[in-house]
Amino acid sequence: MKHQHESDAHVVVLGAGYAGLRAALQLDRHVRVTLITMDGNFTERVRQHELAAGRPAVTHPLSKLLRTSGIERITARVTGIDASARCVHTDTGVQVGYDRLVYALGSRTxxxxxxxxxxxxxxxxxxxxxxxxxxxxxxxxxxxxxxxxxxxxxxxxxxxxxxxxxxxxxxxxxxxxxxxxxxxxxxxxxxxxxxxxxxxxxxxxxxxxxxxxxxxxxMTPNTQIAVAAGLSTDDSNQVLVDSSLRSVSHPEIYVAGDAASVQTAKSGRIRMACATALPLGRQVANSVIKDLQGEEPDTFKFAYQAQCMSLGRHDGLVQFVGADDSPAHRIVTGRLAAMIKEQVVRTTVRTVRMDARYPRVAGLIPGVN
Ligand SMILES: Cc1cc2nc3c(=O)[nH]c(=O)nc-3n(C[C@H](O)[C@H](O)[C@H](O)COP(=O)(O)OP(=O)(O)OC[C@H]3O[C@@H](n4cnc5c(N)ncnc54)[C@H](O)[C@@H]3O)c2cc1C
Missing domain, CATH: 3.50.50.60 (FAD/NAD(P)-binding domain)
Structure with missing residues (x-):
């Protein structure tokens, strides 16, 4: 679907995980967006252990999720970034130029x-x-x-x-x-x-x-491509960014999700998590839009609330935490915790679907930030 964009700028988003997909959907309608990712699906990584236990699938076709958007999708493995030429290289030989780049290639074991x-x-x-x-x-x-x-x-x-x-x-x-x-x-x-x-x-x-x-x-961040392109990284190889998620060494490149080294006043160092990748994806889109409009991007703000885990399909643990992720005494266990965890995981996909349908509204819904 073709959209009238607010700007002629071209933003390329690398990776269709929680952060990249969210960023692309939030950027759509404002700018021309190209999303480059390895396969044709959005994978719910937080359900990988369920896959081992027989869940039939943990993927959602991007063709369906992006159906109503104007995002151009390229299925290819990103192999390099030529930062001086502002160009992304892929294993299919396709090269894509950009005005702004969002790097969201996630992490791996x-x-x-x-x-x-x-x-x-x-x-x-x-x-x-x-x-x-x-x-x-x-x-x-x-x-x-x-x-x-x-x-x-x-x-x-x-x-x-x-x-x-x-x-x-x-x-x-x-x-x-x-x-x-x-x-x-x-x-x-x-x-x-x-x-x-x-x-x-x-x-x-x-x-x-x-x-x-x-x-x-x-886990380790998938930042070997960023490192090869000369982006500054920290001691755990996450890309160093400022408070708006802009690379400190390459101002035309923004980073979100597990690949980014982010600190906030309340949370301290952000850990690699779906719980942080979603708000980072939203923020990075916001920052890119403001940057292209010549405005000062907002500072990323984040405070932890809870850690949720499943223990099989009928038990779990919800650990309430302070803003800095330190565990409080309060916990919820058993079947109720399993239900809460399941709802939290479903909310991640709901968030992406909301972004696709109502990008302006998604951030206003409690639990969808
Ligand atoms: C089993 C498991 C359970 C988890 N449970 C939780 C949980 O309960 N709560 C929680 O908050 N977090 C959890 N996590 C962590 C969470 O899944 C990650 O932190 C989250 O997926 C990070 O999101 P992201 O968007 O940064 O990257 P990812 O989700 O890793 O997405 C990265 C994207 O980049 C693409 N990509 C990578 N390399 C290339 C390339 N070279 N070219 C093209 N595309 C590429 C991938 O295909 C993918 O689309 C869990 C992780 C695992 C493995």
Whole structure:
């Protein structure tokens, strides 16, 4: 669909995850937008562990989500950015020039060189993991007991009771959660016969005597392309941005989602999360529009409220937190928490759909920021 734009500028958005898709939809109608992404879908990464446990799909076709927009979509892998020529290179040979670029290529599991077929898996290879799990039972070890590792262990243990599930971490489980919350996680995992192995650092798959490993020890931003283009990054390779999400080294490039190194007064350093990628996507669009209009972009403001996790399909934990993400005493557990978590996850897709249909209204709805 062709739209009358407020500006002739061309904005290219890289990545159609939570941040990039949101940015593209919010920019549409204001400027000409091209969205470059690897495949034709928006993937709900926060449901990858559900995919391992048999959920049929965690993707939504972009053709449907972008149907009413004027966004031009290019399906290709971004291979490079020539910042001086303001041009994006892709693996199909297509090159796309831009006036402003939004870099939102997200993140991936870190600490493991490559998936070893049949033995080592990550959240990204959850569909292959599922095939292995229904093949023949054995011992599965999840490495890393942050929220992603715990959700994965809980989901697998609940769905595949014939598998012996172990959860191994160098520290203690759920370090970002309160003592009461941790107690609940422990008791849920014990009820599903998950062996919790704390204080046992794993350097690599060779350390483990197990049939299957799910590596969930840490995430790393997909910023190798930004680094190669000369953008300034911090010590964890996230792109350094100012308070409006503009690269500190390349003012025509903006960054949102897991790829950005962001701090706010209330929250401190923003962690990689869907919960932060959505507001960052909205903000980055706002900043680009103001920049193109010659106005001063707003400062990104953010305060945490809660961390939500699923424990299988019928239990969960809602951990209320301070503005800086520090855990409070207040928690919700059990079936109610599972319902809240499910609604939170559904709201992420609702937010994107709202952006597509009513971009001006989406930000006014409680919970959709
Ligand atoms: C199993 C799991 C559970 C999680 N649970 C939660 C949760 O409960 N709550 C929460 O807040 N967060 C959760 N997270 C984290 C959350 O998923 C991420 O922080 C979030 O997806 C980041 O959004 P993003 O838009 O920055 O990047 P992504 O969602 O990673 O999107 C990146 C986009 O860039 C595209 N892309 C990447 N490289 C290229 C390339 N070279 N060329 C073209 N396109 C490319 C990808 O295809 C994708 O479209 C979870 C993560 C996992 C893995």
């Amino acid at each position: 870190a600490g493991i060189a490559d998936d070893v077929p049949g033995r080592v898996y990550t959240a990204e290879s959850a569909a292959e993991l599922r095939k292995r799990l229904i093949d023949a039972p054995g011992v599965l070890t999840v490495v890393g007991a942050g929220l992603t590792g715990i959700e994965m262990a809980a989901e697998v243990a609940e769905t595949y009771p014939d598998w012996e599930v172990r959860l191994r971490t160098g520290g203690h489980i759920a370090p970002s959660i309160s003592e009461g919350g941790r107690e609940h996680i422990r008791s849920f995992l014990h009820s599903r016969d998950v062996h919790i192995e704390e204080g046992q650092h794993v350097t690599g798959p060779e350390d483990l005597d197990t049939d299957v490993i799910v590596w969930a020890a840490s």
